[in-house]
Amino acid sequence: MNASAPNPYGVSVQVRGLRKSFDGQEVLKGIDLEVRPGEIFVIMGPSGSGKSVLLKHIIGLDPPDDGEILINGESIQTPEIASKYRLALVFQSGALLNSLTVGENVGLYLTEHRLKSPEEISKIVSEKLEAVGLKDVADKMPNELSGGMKKRVAIARALVIEPQLILYDEPTSELDPLSAVVIGEEILKLKNEIHVTSIVVSHDRELAFGVADRIAVINDGRIVTIGTPDEVKKTSDPLVQRFLNADFKRDPPKPKAYEKFT
Amino acid sequence: MFENIGEIVLLFWRTLLALPLVWRQRQKVFEQFFEIGNASLLMVCILSFFIGGVLALQTGPLLTEKSLGSYLGGIVGYSICRELAPIMMSILIAGRIGSAMAAEIGSMRVYQEIDALRTMNINPIHYLVLPRLVAMAFALPMLVIVAILVGWFGGAVVAEGNNHIGLSFQAFYFSLRQFVESKDVANGIFKTFCFALIIAVVSCHQGLMTIGGPRGIGRSVTKAVVNSIVLIVIFDYVLTRVLMLFNK
Ligand SMILES: Nc1ncnc2c1ncn2[C@@H]1O[C@H](COP(=O)(O)OP(=O)(O)O)[C@@H](O)[C@H]1O
């Protein structure tokens, strides 16, 4: 563990009665959930159900219309919280700074807060890039990378912070299955090594059930179900069942009339 | 635009409060500074040479006819350093650099780069606005000094070359030095400094406020330039009036 990390343990997150509207359209309609320290909490749900908006609230980028978010019991909206806890969000799009190289992006937190010497920073940068399966990209510009590579760089950038809470917005959505496994393993490794609290938004059922301690399914701004992977699998809620078991059929269903003759 | 004046003033104030951090951001200040110079030095020279030239061309023959030809250097010199160089160059830079600032920050906003900075506990005002404001506050007055000198030169060239005027180089500069004092130049530079702050703050503010994809960026750029120019022209009057009080 790094000496600069004052508290190597994950934080707890509580979301209480969170509501948010954009231009009169209510996106989050009262979300309550609690994430324990060191837990991997997966949020699943259809596109447009408000998952990204929820993550932005949890990390304090958007102010809630109603309700509150507590990090270790303190509101995320208090000004000191950002310097007290190290929190990181891996954006759905990566959100790398296009004017900086990949290496500068990954090391940005350390450079701007002057936490390490340039040599140490470049060492940490290549370490973290390697952890997400990237090599020799530090001098490239973000627009030279594929979508999946950008996402992995964004994860590396979050790892550099050595966060106590890390939020992933669809971390595997643009990755090939092999890279997705690397990311899944990295999420588990962080939990086991530094006991970071992780909140993972994903539609990727394999990732979700592979890493989750608990899963919440959200639809249309509300939580439909919440529980351990096994509990969620057994839920009777039809929407959850459809969402978890959706599979396309290779053979279209036979027409009703056909059955009469067989 | 005026509904945002409060926000613009607030952004300016917050940037001023961050001034002690400027040394930490010096690298970015230098980058911005050279970018501004690189992008506009040639334009500034061409523009001010011809402004000085056309001024001499318009007034020269008339003055010569009334045998006031020896005042030409003074008139050209005075109007360039007090008014024309500051305002024309500021408008040029609003179009050339203000637009670029609004576009760059606007696209960072739209593509969530600014959100990413905030999650890393990096203040966008310190990281983006401060270096641009400081670089602009130095670069624009320096460009205007160049513009004043080149403008005077342009006036002198036309005064000597045009056969309706025929005032020699030496006579032009002699007249100029008789009328133009260093406080006139200082006056122009001070106004330019204020215009530089206007351009940087208005453009950065507009960039930070950008919403809604590539179209939003386009809108921000237009607004940044138009609002900067309007404010520059209004402030030009106000500042000129205020400076008059001090000159008595
Ligand atoms: N800044 C915003 N302004 C207006 N509407 C927004 C904004 N952010 C998100 N929304 C809307 O909120 C809804 C949920 O979005 P999002 O959280 O991104 O969905 P997802 O679950 O796919 O991540 C969408 O209908 C989206 O249009």
Ligand SMILES: [Mg+2]
């Ligand atoms: Mg999303």
